[in-house]
Amino acid sequence: MKYKRILVLFMVFILAVSLIGCGIDKQLDNIKGKQDKNDSSNQKKVYEPAFGGEIVVPISYIKTFNPLLSKDKSLYYFNKLIYESLFDFDEDLNLKKILVEDYKISQDGQTIYIKLKDNVKWHDGHKFTASDVKFTIDVIKYGANDVSYKDMLDTAFKAAKPTDIQHILNVKVVDDLNLQIHFDRSYSNALESLTFPIIPKHQFVEDGAKMSKKTYLKVLSKDIIPIGTGPYKFSKYDKLKKIELVRNDDWHLGKPYISKVIGKILSDNGLAVVSFKTGQLDLTRAEGVDWEKYAHNNKVSIYEYVTQKYEFLGFNFKNKLISGEKGLALRKAIAFGINRDNIINKVYLGHATKVDVPIHPNSWLLSQKNVYDYNVNKAKEILNEAGWKDTDNDGILEDEKGNKLKIRLLTNSYNPLRLKTANMIIEDLKTIGIEVIPQYDTRIDDFNAQTAEKQWNNMIGKIRKGDFDLVLLGWELSLLPDLSFAFHSTQIDDGSNFINYKNENMDQLLVRAFRATTRAEKKNIYGEIQKLIVEDLPYVSLFFRNNAILIDDKIKGEIKPIYSNIYNNIDKWFIPKELQEENKKVD
Known part of the structure; x- marks a missing residue:
């Protein structure tokens, strides 16, 4: 009996110490709900992919919706949900075709022959064509040679800079789906330089309109409603508060699972982390190097890259x-x-x-x-x-x-x-x-x-x-x-x-x-x-x-962030039916 009494007291002591330890990160625990991941009874449940639900992510203050001029990294990532490029980077930093069906590089390395995908539409229903590609390249080239816009394009956060695109001599449109891009020399980063977002020509220029330097520069000075070809399309903008995107059901790579992505406007990433802790965001980039403190929280998933x-x-x-x-x-x-x-x-x-x-x-x-x-x-x-x-x-x-x-x-x-x-x-x-x-x-x-x-x-x-x-x-x-x-x-x-x-x-x-x-x-x-x-x-x-992204554990799927795109594979992310919050509010 004495032995049992000692054993009971010891177990009570251990339980008390555990409860005290759990109070260290009390605020996060109350919001996200901490559980012991080492408990054999807490096995990860396997969920079936389901359509629906929404996620809230952080973005910085929006000075322009033009993706060619976006200086902030969070907006660069967010714009990738709306706009697409001819090519983009994969997990190995090699290139994958996005809007391109096929391509061939000439023997001298100075010309790229590109065939575009035939099933791509802009969010407003217009067909995506080779003219859109030529138009975007010309806008960047003219802007890079103009004093007023050169610095704006140089400081924009993106993989390819105007100096890379300046190696392009000209673009020849063969037909709606075929074009030739000619470079001034053999250039090993030619494909990498084509990772900029493509913008729709018809949004800025009427059919048959005469093109001039003034026409191209006007694109960089004009504020726009975002129209892209990506997995999500612009829905509404509540100035200084949020921007709302809805699923593009006609996306050429297939219908994404998550119905809505809301960009909550915050001043910096530090505030984004605080907002994640308090349940206002479903995702944020980690701050500093001590993100392992979230690892013991059963409601937070960490994806390092x-x-x-x-x-x-x-x-x-x-x-x-x-x-x-x-x-x-x-x-x-x-x-x-x-x-x-x-x-x-x-x-x-x-x-x-x-x-x-x-x-x-x-x-x-x-x-x-x-x-x-x-x-x-x-x-x-x-x-x-x-x-x-x-x-x-x-x-x-x-x-x-x-x-x-x-x-x-x-x-x-x-x-x-x-x-x-x-x-x-x-x-x-x-x-x-x-x-x-x-x-x-x-x-x-x-x-x-x-x-x-x-x-x-x-x-x-x-x-x-x-x-x-x-x-x-x-x-x-x-x-x-x-x-x-x-x-x-x-x-x-x-x-x-x-x-x-x-x-x-x-x-x-x-x-x-x-x-x-x-x-x-x-x-x-x-x-x-x-x-x-x-x-x-x-x-x-x-x-x-x-670095790492912290994600609310309700979000499942093939989550594989990379430096060039933390929303990589977002079309394969999903929220199980029982975890969807259809009426989630963003203040």
Whole structure:
């Protein structure tokens, strides 16, 4: 009896502790309803796809409905529900046909022959034709050459920029379904440059109207009611509050399951996360790196994806220590001496993907496996073979003349993730005998927008003057692959090759990659580029940052967000009948 009494008291104690722990995230629990996912009785129920229901997603303030001018990422994603492009990116960052039935690239790589799908209609019932494609391209080309609209098009958030489309010489419409797009040179990103949204010519120009530069520019100045060819069509707009889309039952790829998508207008993504917590949204992009706190909530599903945000350590090749006889050995030792897995786990909470090259980890172009895994012994061996020894046993290596192996590290430390990463790199390199001197403010207690801007400008000034040895930074890489901006010697004066890297073989490979006439040739050349990056190490690649979307668990289906489209496969999403909320309100 005594044993049973002790056992009962122990179980009561455990239950009490559990209840206290459950109160930590009380607000979220009350709204979303937390359950123990490890409970064997809480198996995921399998639901049958059903038509109906609505979802509420966040969008920013709408300055224009023109998809060619949208600057905000949330609107870029939202517009993909309304508008479509000739091609778009798949999970491997390769291209998939959207409005295209078939295509062929000429042998010289300068012409693309395109046959359009025959079953595509605009949301107002008009037939989609080749004239719409030519019209859209001409609008972008004329706008990019006009002072008033050039900056607007340049800053719009989209994969293809006006500079990419400027390689198009002309578009010849053969008939309603066939067209030829002629480029000024063989251009390996020709298909990628055709990922912009197509707009309907008939919305702006009457049949038979004479076309002029003024006609095209008027498209960019005119506010419009969105008319696209996508899975959802515009229904109504409540200014500063919401935009409502309804299912396009005549969509050429089949009827989507979800009936309505409501875009709730919010000032930023931080507010969107708060709105998701309070049940006002069904979906949002995660904020920061600690989204695992939602994992224990049974009413929230997390879908992680790799972004284009690439973090790296760049070398200053003006410094003889970096570029001289021993420079390559030093760069390789640094690559082996940094514990990237530790940084990913401790700083980014596991939400980053390690790479050795600035190619997206899921890209069809990636061929290089990671070779610079953390290896202290290997790093020390490389340094010793290059002539650096710890002659005075103080832990820091010296060269033959007794000079200490010291290098400076520059970064923007107002970014707390970069600050923590930089500090860990300093400790890692100290382990292999390199003293790293921080060229940044090691405290972030009193940082605000003003001090952050001041620090950023100071850092840029040092980079331009070459006043650094190592720099920890990141690029948000374009979806159109081209590493010329970072590694081609012609970009040193332009500033994007700020590490002053010069390698004749790299220059030649980058030009060949740009002018490749086939996809297979492009892939092969990118394989050579990756090998050279690993061998010569202009950068020590760290990782690509991951992000995630948080989704109300009532939404089921093939949910596969990717950086280019978080609503990827939305036509295959559904809300089971018993979970549909037909009368959900948005304030």
